Amino acid sequence: MQTDQQRRQYLQAMGIQTWSLRQPQSQSVDASLAAAETVATPSPQAAPIADQNIELPAVASDWAGLQEEVGVCTRCELSQHRNQTVFGVGDRNADWLVIGEAPGADEDAQGEPFVGPAGKLLNQMLLAVGLKREQVYIANIVKCRPTDDRDPKAVEAAACEVYLKQQIALIQPKVIFAVGRIAAQNLLKIDQKVGDMRGQKFEYGDSKIPLVVSYHPAYLLRMPSAKRKAWQDLLFARQILNNE
Numbered sequence: 229m230q231t232d233q234q235r236r237q238y239l240q241a242m243g244i245q246t247w248s249l250r251q252p253q254s255q256s257v258d259a260s261l262a263a264a265e266t267v268a269t270p271s272p273q274a275a276p277i278a279d280q281n282i283e284l285p286a287v288a289s290d291w292a293g294l295q296e297e298v299g300v301c302t303r304c305e306l307s308q309h310r311n312q313t314v315f316g317v318g319d320r321n322a323d324w325l326v327i328g329e330a331p332g333a334d335e336d337a338q339g340e341p342f343v344g345p346a347g348k349l350l351n352q353m354l355l356a357v358g359l360k361r362e363q364v365y366i367a368n369i370v371k372c373r374p375t376d377d378r379d380p381k382a383v384e385a386a387a388c389e390v391y392l393k394q395q396i397a398l399i400q401p402k403v404i405f406a407v408g409r410i411a412a413q414n415l416l417k418i419d420q421k422v423g424d425m426r427g428q429k430f431e432y433g434d435s436k437i438p439l440v441v442s443y444h445p446a447y448l449l450r451m452p453s454a455k456r457k458a459w460q461d462l463l464f465a466r467q468i469l470n471n472e
């Protein structure tokens with residue numbers, strides 16, 4: 229069980245300034261932060277939802293088969309320069325599914341998503357809402373590292389989509405937390421900036437799984453002033469999940 233002091237330390241580790249209000253000690257850190265943070269009220273979906281009914285090639289319907297298929301996949305050119313595929317990691321029955329963009333150099337070397345500095349920050353962000361990394365599932369839009377860490381091309385994201393769709397179907401998360409423009413745009417099939425997508429409750433495809441958009445931790449490392457907004461997004465996602 230995470231204490232208020234621990235959670236405050238995690239928030240500080242995220243680079244978010246915390247402060248104490250004069251109040252009984254029994255009040256939780258969330259309550260004290262709520263006095264300083266404005267958490268958006270879940271709003272009706274405000275942007276068009278993608279047509280998720282495009283027919284995709286069949287893939288294995290179980291975890292082992294799916295992971296095996298991904299491991300030898302050559303559906304797109306990203307297969308040519310990877311060291312290994314980065315399938316995804318975490319609790320396969322998780323309530324939270326975090327989806328990023330693509331593996332980088334660290335991820336390509338270790339075969340696990342979000343393991344570099346951005347991964348460390350993601351871990352701290354999750355802890356700030358009481359989640360250990362092992363309690364969520366973490367994946368990317370594409371499972372192979374784009375050369376020179378460029379954005380994945382639309383054709384690559386489309387080729388890889390079938391695997392992520394199957395992972396989502398297997399996990400059946402209660403909320404999807406899409407970090408970064410590439411993840412959000414590919415999941416929702418809309419062309420908006422992250423700043424315009426934040427604070428809205430989207431739904432993912434026919435499954436209608438609630439989807440919240442936030443900044444990519446790599447962006448937050450470059451733009452620490454946006455960490456507070458990411459914190460608000462996490463609270464918003466948790467609020468949606470708790471209301472489900």
Ligand code: SF4
Nearest residue numbers: 301303304307372388
């Ligand atoms: S990015 Fe996806 S579709 Fe492309 S080769 Fe890797 S696993 Fe296959």
